[in-house]
Amino acid sequence: xxxxxxxxxxSDLEKDFExxxxxxxxxxxxxxxxxxxxxxxxxxxEWLGYTKEELTGKRITGLLAMGSRMFxxxxxxxxxxxxxxxxxxxxxxxxxxGTKLQVLLNGYVRNDAQMKPxxxxxxxxxxxxxxxxxENLRHAITDAEETIRAEREQTILREQFIAVLGxxxxxxxxxxxxxxxxxxxxxxxxxxxxxxxxxxxxxxRMEELIANVMDFARVRLGGGISxxxxxxxxxxxxxxxxxxxxxxxxxxxxTLAINVKNPINCDADRLSQLLSNLVANAxxxxxxxxxxKIMAKIxxxxxxLVVSNGGKPIAEDALKTLFEPFTREASxxxxxxxxxxxxIASQIASAHQGSLTATSDxxxxxxxxxxxxx
Numbered sequence: 001x002x003x004x005x006x007x008x009x010x011s012d013l014e015k016d017f018e019x020x021x022x023x024x025x026x027x028x029x030x031x032x033x034x035x036x037x038x039x040x041x042x043x044x045x046e047w048l049g050y051t052k053e054e055l056t057g058k059r060i061t062g063l064l065a066m067g068s069r070m071f072x073x074x075x076x077x078x079x080x081x082x083x084x085x086x087x088x089x090x091x092x093x094x095x096x097x098g099t100k101l102q103v104l105l106n107g108y109v110r111n112d113a114q115m116k117p118x119x120x121x122x123x124x125x126x127x128x129x130x131x132x133x134x135e136n137l138r139h140a141i142t143d144a145e146e147t148i149r150a151e152r153e154q155t156i157l158r159e160q161f162i163a164v165l166g167x168x169x170x171x172x173x174x175x176x177x178x179x180x181x182x183x184x185x186x187x188x189x190x191x192x193x194x195x196x197x198x199x200x201x202x203x204x205r206m207e208e209l210i211a212n213v214m215d216f217a218r219v220r221l222g223g224g225i226s227x228x229x230x231x232x233x234x235x236x237x238x239x240x241x242x243x244x245x246x247x248x249x250x251x252x253x254x255t256l257a258i259n260v261k262n263p264i265n266c267d268a269d270r271l272s273q274l275l276s277n278l279v280a281n282a283x284x285x286x287x288x289x290x291x292x293k294i295m296a297k298i299x300x301x302x303x304x305l306v307v308s309n310g311g312k313p314i315a316e317d318a319l320k321t322l323f324e325p326f327t328r329e330a331s332x333x334x335x336x337x338x339x340x341x342x343x344i345a346s347q348i349a350s351a352h353q354g355s356l357t358a359t360s361d362x363x364x365x366x367x368x369x370x371x372x373x374x
Contacts, residue, residue, distance in 0.1 A: 026124060028122070031120045033109075037057060047101055047124075080109050084109045087106050089106075090127065105122055105125075106122070211273065212344050225348055241272050242254050252288070254291060257294070264373060267348075274349065275305065277345045278369075292309045301373050304369070310365075325340055349369050355370055
């Protein structure tokens with residue numbers, strides 16, 4: 001390649017580079033060492049609304065809003081003298097129509113061979129979208145902090161609510177139960193025994209309702225069902241639940257089929273609560289003259305507990321919402337409750353990484369609890 005050809009190619013490259021700078025999406029400004037504008041590209045002219053002639057010779061600080069101008073004179077200009085450059089500085093440009101444009105500035109000093117400043121070059125980037133993004137980010141951070149604060153307040157309120165509920169309801173109920181038991185020892189007439197027996201049944205029923213309401217509050221307010229897992233023999237747990245419920249339903253018959261010899265890892269109190277809710281539900285909705293059947297067994301790697309009763313089958317639509325709170329209605333006013341028993345039982349099952357399902361036909365209704373052997 002001839003020297004003339006090399007010069008031509010080099011000249012073409014310089015023209016291409018100048019064309020790139022002129023039509024770049026970013027702005028480019030060159031000033032002399034005193035800060036007087038020497039040249040600007042088309043993007044700066046478009047943004048500011050001035051002509052090239054109007055900008056030439058104008059001091060760069062004259063294009064800056066008051067705050068940005070002061071910062072340039074007190075910080076950026078000394079920085080250029082000491083370090084020779086600055087990067088990504090936020091500033092506001094004053095447009096010809098009096099409005100302001102948010103930009104980011106990069107600047108550097110070009111020196112000659114004797115290290116004397118020849119000119120200053122500024123790269124200008126529009127920061128409008130960045131500003132919006134930063135504002136949105138600030139709002140998001142503020143909203144997140146407010147959400148965290150509100151959740152902390154709700155957590156405190158939840159804990160206070162549950163504590164008050166447990167203290168203000170359970171303590172008086174405990175006094176009623178103790179007083180009733182004491183009076184039953186000294187009651188003489190059959191009528192007195194009958195009245196005290198009804199009081200004892202009502203207090204046991206109330207104790208169950210309070211437990212369900214407290215668990216409902218924990219689940220719905222974010223606390224969840226807590227477990228105390230231990231290795232326990234399940235047969236004594238089941239028998240104790242039946243003995244307690246027989247006090248309230250002395251006329252009902254329960255049949256047991258338990259085939260679990262080894263201890264299982266579970267929360268015995270919570271499984272007692274689950275079983276109590278299921279059996280009480282069977283007593284309430286099943287036929288009085290038919291027994292409630294309880295079956296427990298180990299099926300492969302799962303523990304299975306089934307409670308069955310005869311009676312009117314549950315409608316298909318009702319089965320779909322059976323384990324939701326406040327959904328199932330009792331058939332008589334005396335059977336009315338809060339409708340939380342099955343919901344709490346399902347939450348206890350979930351806490352054990354298990355499931356609670358129901359089947360119902362004209363022959364019987366069954367509730368099946370299955371959980372993996374942990």
